[in-house]
Amino acid sequence: MLNETPDEADIYGAALPLEYESDLDPLLARIGGARCVLLGAASHGTHEYYAWRAALTRRLIAEHGFSFVAVEWDWRDCRQIRRSVTGTPEAPQDPRRVLEARRRWPAWVWANEETARFCRWLREHNLAHNSELPPHRRVGFYGLDVYGLWESLHTVHAYLTEHHPDYLGIARNAYRCFDPYGENPQVYAWKSRLVPEGCEAEALELLTGLRRTAGSDAVAEELDVEKNAEAGAARYYRAMLEGGPQAWNLRDAHMADTLDRLLALHGPRARAVVWAHNTHVGDARATAMADSGMVSLGQLVRERHGRDRVAVVGFAGGHGNVIAASHWDGPMETMPVPAPMHGSLEELLMREVELDQALFVFADGPDQPWLTARRGHRAIGVVYDPDRDHRQFVPTTLADRYDALCWFSWTSPLSPLHPQPVRRGEAQTLPA
Template sequence: MRRTALAALALAAILPHAQGQASQPWPVASTDPQYYDDSDLKPFAEAIGGARIVALGEQTHGGHEEYLLKTRLLKYLHEKMDFDVLLLESGFYDMARLAERVEAGEKLDDIAPGNVFFMYANTAEGRGMLQYLDRQRALGQPMALGGIDSQHTGETSRKELLPALHAYLKGAVPALADGAAWRQYAQAVQPLLEMQRTPPPAPQQAAFRQHTAALRRALCRPAWGPDSPPGQAAAADSRTGAAFWCQTVKSVEAQAAGYWSADQDYQRDNQMGDNAIWLADRLYPGRKVVIWAHTVHTARGFQRTPVHLQAGEVMHRHWAADYKVVQFSGAGGRILDYVSLQPQALPAAPPDSLEASLAASLANSPHAVLGLTASALPRPGQPQFSYEYQAQRGGQLGVNWDVLFFIRQLTPVSMAR
């Protein structure tokens, strides 16, 4: 039966996709974002359907083909399916300030280093995505930008976040910008922005939490209703209004919770999901949104504990069927490990995994990339092997993500600066 299933899959994999055959896998002609013919992505469009939010995951942060294909899919979603907002796995505050600078005429590729996650800002493949955004803006077809990460590690946050928050509070809530309470809060926050994980003494932590609670009471108001004064909602939901600062304060609080507890109280992803929801629903309401992040932050159904959800599960619970997740996996080759910055071989896929079946189906095929949805699985419920999830959670097409692009052999990304 296994040989029969593999033979059937192999046959389906090398056949061109035909109208009405959405249940069979489809070969992807090229990962090149400049590939001239998008007909091989029509099954992808059918799988996305009318969803408003599409998350493009990545399993390694360091796969050359993953980044190229993600950029090609981003281009397709933007130019053919009217998605015009991109939210990156980068700091919420950093990306807000970068978005303003880009709208004022600067190039994102120029200002990304030190602010955008370095595997996007400093690799040739990540820069390809940034440069695509710059070209589209120059053509008058821009994508709006945002960052979902509650962990603020960018240079802009380190230098500007506290002074900008203080200036806002001086004008909006002066009592929260003066005195010992603000000074203690700022003294606790700055080390977080410099990625220092050593918890401060208990009294300083208590003072931080007390002032955070006061800030949240002042800034985190409900969405403005239809009877609000003209312009009030727009001001609150701008990149400089109360709601923006509410998200920033909550993000700093989440960073503190994780850092000071050695990730026992890991609130990063809960807040990442909350940030994405605010950006999509309040800053960019009604617009079609692409989220670009590691799959651990985008997949449905992942949680550390019942109160420590991964961001993808937070977003799924909020958007339901309007939220689609795309995953990428492989069965061989090498990637660049983003921690050591050294090439690293992918572990061998277990024999009973979906990846092993797909690799067998492509053994004698000219195609290097295969796309599929759960209805095309050779065996319903077949376990999936995805690098980095092997020991953590596993993952399954149709359960944790909606579309899978299988890449037969991965090669490492290249550091470009």
Template sequence: MTADKRIGRRGLLLAAAIAAAVLAPTAASAAPADPAGVHTADSRQAAVVRALESVAQPLRTTEPGGRSADLRALGAMIGDATVVGLGEATHGSHEFFAMKHRLFRYLVEEKGFTTFALETSWTSGLQIDEYLQGGGPGDARQVVKDALGGSPWEREEFADLIAWMRSYNRSHPRNPVHFLGDDLGLPKLGDPAFDRVASYLRQARPAALPQLEGLYAGLRPLDDLFGYIGKPVAERRENAVKAQQALDLVTVNGTPGDDAYEWAVQHARNIAQTFAFATFDLADPASVSAAEQLRDRAMAENTAWWQRRTSGKVLMSAHNGHAGYLSTDTFLYPKPQGSYLRDAYGRDYVAIGFTFDSGSFLTTDAVLTGGWKSVTVPAATPDMNEHTLDRVRHRDYYVDLRTAPRAARDWLDVSRPTYDAGSIFVNDPLPRLAIGRAYDVLIHLNQVTEARTF
């Protein structure tokens, strides 16, 4: 894989990982202490386990296909939600990815969901969705390599999901499913977002096209994030102003409500969001935090825009720290995407998180240049959330945290060490999380294995 492809295709994931590497260890060490600690009495743990067992629903499998009766209770927990956020405790575990496929199938077939949204760039989503609608050549594995190359999702599990979605569309042409990339992106020369904005203005207001092309001329390509971040902050801020001016230009030179106009504005908005994010200063922790806040807000806005434009239901896939209401790093991610979506949808948004007791997953180094490698972690220690969660009699299960018995809710609302790995994994110290304040529903797995690479 060339350096150009390795960096460009990762989109904002790369910048986020750099930021996380700068701040994560400090943020984790500053987390509040656990009042219960490692000295929680056996009797109290037993009471919590009994409370969880009284409402836990066993999960037959995480693998897609086959009987889905074990998902009916999960469907009831989701209810009539319009957007469901489904997290992942790591960016590299087979079981999390497979379960996303399985649950999306269920939601499509039983609850009328129409879109799978992923924490990947807007333009990668466009490329995959074109393939799903029959407009792109090749097979699902090649599409994943092209659109998601170098990312955590360049995996067999996502090729399987996309292959199923394309097959579903062939047999359901009047009610197709879609793929959305809700994240920011790193536009490149020929990037369809740039081209589609220009194409719209060429038709709607050709006199404004030269001004748009002048604004965009200095912005594309942006295919070397390391090099771009190395540029002076003032220069990057100037580029962000140009991207915003281009968005403003398109906004005032069209017909609101017209479908082509709405899409052109959204493409221009994504470009502006991307360049605004890329103004962060790695030497200033507050600047990095502000950029990550912008990113989570943008992901929520992109998801909501798509959902309202298509009037369909969306399964939004992201890391636990983006899908839920609380991150393990409250400085870097003070308000996750899930919290913004809750603001927008109220109870019509449901956040589902994952935990696991032990196993293997893929992770990379702090700046995503060392490739993805396998990491194995042992069974959770008594001070961790997962240690008590794994005492429940079901090997794998899910539970509605909103309606759990008081003994369980009180325990779930305490911050404890937890397994949490995005593109990088910091285990000394482990990050901390109060699970009950982070999600509406929790899926707990006894063990995970690393995702399948091509």
């Protein structure tokens, strides 16, 4: 390449092909003996992120003996899936059927073909290679969100619908505090409340009522993980009702606590794979999130376990399509993802990477300008507006946020297990 800039030369030389699962070998070498591997996603509705995250996880489990997968999902919603993939007696034999039963919004985030295929593989792996172990010692599938974020938000929504319908619009804006976002937190009404002042006690009672029953199908050790959430439940729900960065921080801190308890449950040699959005697995200190007083799961795991024992892999895409909703609790749609904003990480990679799919593995202490400069990095949540895509970019120092990056110039939507999503611009024909 002639007359190339430093960024162009660095990117051109660093881009590795990402077409076959064997192309993950350099990333597996970078992961090495890490105890925790955190795998991100730049959206909750992109096929490539889910498929390659699953491919890497299969290799970590089958070739490197990782102990469990922990995901950004409610603990209780994952219980039946965990029982299925570990072959618990009387549990459903097909985890896909369990995922199909998950219909609470945003169902597509986990009730999709990509997750179903991985869970079926995990069950086959457990029964073929770990059949001599009791079910609770096989490779598990856990939800990190023991407090039940989405169940809690639906409870608040139902309460407002019945008692304060005039407050629903304000509350829906406040729900964005719990969804990955790219805008400045101050712009996103961080001080919005989920319920009117004076109603906190009643709403708090409804939410804490969610914590009073534990599933009888959990083993004692798993119940201990859930019981550890009880003491902090009221504090978490109160922060959730009041809004603000504290609600985000309490949730990510709790997911980090749950991960530590799962590592303890699986023993001193346990190794974990975590699936969550980039805004959770990435180190918040390398982003504008830290400027607003926010922390992240990835930051906390690095601080607790040491950076050399943690590998964080981010994901990014140029343009294409994604599954999302136009508003909280709205119908899922297939939405276009436009070409990335000028000056962003994605725009740089679209321009400089010749491969349609590429892997970047970062060395410790890199000095390449494209890795050390702060650029916007796209983050799409369950709620998305393509016309405001320019607001979905989190200022990021790439090499400090992740240890590696998977890049896809064109992305396609997830395949939901439920009726096909509405394509933006077409009339809705699904039953209401």
